Amino acid sequence: MHDLDHRLPSFEAALAQLPPAPVHGAESDEPFWDAVSDLYKTSTALTNLENGYWGVMAEPVKEMLGYWIDRVNFENTLWLRERWPEVLERLRHTVAKALGCEPGEIVLTRGATEAMLALIGGYNRLQPGDTVLYSDLDYPAMRSAMEWLRQRRGVVPVSLAMPEPATRQSVLDAYAEALRQHPNTRLVLLTHLTHGTGLVLPVRELAALAQSAGAEVIVDAAHSWGQLDFDASSLGVPYAAFNLHKWIGAPLGCGCLYIRRDSLAAIDPYFGDRDFPDTDIRSRIHTGSPSFAAWLTIPAALQLHRRISARAKEARLRALRNHWVEQVRDWPGLEILTPNDPRMVGGITSFRLRGRGSPAEADAVVAALRDRHGVLTVRRAGPVRGDVVRVTPAIYTRREDLDRLVEGLRELCR
Incomplete structure (x- = not known):
C-alpha cells in the first residue's frame, strides 16, 4: 500500500452513507436529495442558480482529487512515466462503459470545446461550395468554427434561427425547411441540450433528417451527459463531444471526443498526428499533458454519478x-x-x-x-x-x- 492510501476508504464510506436512489418518485424524495445536498459544500453568499458554467465536485470526489494531487506530486515522473499509458487506457475503458460505447470510439480531452473544435476542423468530407448548417442556439465557439470552415474548406455557412416558442415539431420543421432551401448541405451542427436556453433537441430524428438530405451531423453534448439519462449510441450520430466536469461532477478539465467506429476516416488526424495510426481515434486529438490528478479522479465522479443514478x-x-x-x-x-x-x-x-x-x-x-x-x-x-x-x-x-x-x-x- 502506498503511504497516502489510508485516505482512500473515506470515499467509499461517504458513498455508503448515501441512501439508495429511489426507484419511483425520485424527483420528489426530499430526504434522499437532502442527503445528496449534504455531499456538497458551497458558498451561501448568494443562492447559486448559475450551475451551468461547470459542476462543482461533491466533497468525496474533491477528497479524491486531493489524494491524486498529492500522489502525482509525491511520485511525479517516477510513477507517471511507468504507469500513465496503462492507467490512461483503463480510464478510457471506464468512461466508454459509462457512456455506453466501445473504448475504441472515444478519447479523453480537456473538455467538450476542445473535442468539438477537433471534430469540426477535422471533418474532411466537405467540398468547396458545400453548405454547413448551424443554429443561433449553438455555443459561440462552435458557431465561429462553422463560419471558419469558409476559409478552411471553402464552404458556405448558414445560420438557422431556432423557433420561439419552440415545440418538437417546429424544431423538426425548421431544420427540414433549412435543408430544403440549402440542398448542398453536407454538415449540420446540433447541440443536444443548448447552453443558452436549455432547449433539448430531438437529435436522433434530426440526424436521420440530415442523413436523408445527404448530410452528417456533429453533436455538441457538453451539457447533456449527466443532466439527461442517455448513452452515446442512443443519439444515433457519428460524432459527438462530451463534458465530465459539468453534470457528471468530475474536476475541471475532463471531457471526451466520440467518433463512431465506422466514421473515423471522416475526421483528419489532428495536425497530422503520428503518435497513433490513422485507424486509432487517439490520433484525432493531441492534448499534451493533461491535469493528471483531474483525470485520475474521473472514476470517483462516475461512481457517485452511478450511485445517485442518471x-x-x-x-x-x-x-x-x-x-x-x-x-x-x-x-x-x-x-x-x-x-x-x-x-x-x-x-x-x-x-x-x-x-x-x-x-x-x-x-x-x-x-x-x-x-x-x-x-x-x-x-x-x-x-x-x-x-x-x-x-x-x-x-x-x-x-x-x-x-x-x-x-x-x-x-x-x-
Whole structure:
C-alpha cells in the first residue's frame, strides 16, 4: 500500500452513507436529495442558480482529487512515466462503459470545446461550395468554427434561427425547411441540450433528417451527459463531444471526443498526428499533458454519478426546473424559452422580460436578482430575438432556493 492510501476508504464510506436512489418518485424524495445536498459544500453568499458554467465536485470526489494531487506530486515522473499509458487506457475503458460505447470510439480531452473544435476542423468530407448548417442556439465557439470552415474548406455557412416558442415539431420543421432551401448541405451542427436556453433537441430524428438530405451531423453534448439519462449510441450520430466536469461532477478539465467506429476516416488526424495510426481515434486529438490528478479522479465522479443514478438526476433537475417555471409561465411580460414537453427540457431554462432582450437590459435583470434578492443567474447571448437570463439549478439545489427566484421575478414583472 502506498503511504497516502489510508485516505482512500473515506470515499467509499461517504458513498455508503448515501441512501439508495429511489426507484419511483425520485424527483420528489426530499430526504434522499437532502442527503445528496449534504455531499456538497458551497458558498451561501448568494443562492447559486448559475450551475451551468461547470459542476462543482461533491466533497468525496474533491477528497479524491486531493489524494491524486498529492500522489502525482509525491511520485511525479517516477510513477507517471511507468504507469500513465496503462492507467490512461483503463480510464478510457471506464468512461466508454459509462457512456455506453466501445473504448475504441472515444478519447479523453480537456473538455467538450476542445473535442468539438477537433471534430469540426477535422471533418474532411466537405467540398468547396458545400453548405454547413448551424443554429443561433449553438455555443459561440462552435458557431465561429462553422463560419471558419469558409476559409478552411471553402464552404458556405448558414445560420438557422431556432423557433420561439419552440415545440418538437417546429424544431423538426425548421431544420427540414433549412435543408430544403440549402440542398448542398453536407454538415449540420446540433447541440443536444443548448447552453443558452436549455432547449433539448430531438437529435436522433434530426440526424436521420440530415442523413436523408445527404448530410452528417456533429453533436455538441457538453451539457447533456449527466443532466439527461442517455448513452452515446442512443443519439444515433457519428460524432459527438462530451463534458465530465459539468453534470457528471468530475474536476475541471475532463471531457471526451466520440467518433463512431465506422466514421473515423471522416475526421483528419489532428495536425497530422503520428503518435497513433490513422485507424486509432487517439490520433484525432493531441492534448499534451493533461491535469493528471483531474483525470485520475474521473472514476470517483462516475461512481457517485452511478450511485445517485442518471435517471434520478434527470428527474430531479427537471422537477426543479418545473417548480419555478410552472409558477411564472403565464405571467404577462415574461417569456419562458423552453416548452413543458419533458422530451425537450432538462434542468436549464432561460427567460426574457418581453421587449427587454438587449445585453444591457438582460444584464440589468441579472443584477437586480443578484443585488436585491440574492439570486445568481447569468445572461446568455445568441438567440436571434434577444439575450436571455439563464437559470440553472444543481442536484443540491433546494426548492426554497427557486422560490427566492420566483419572488424576484414577481417584483421585476410588476
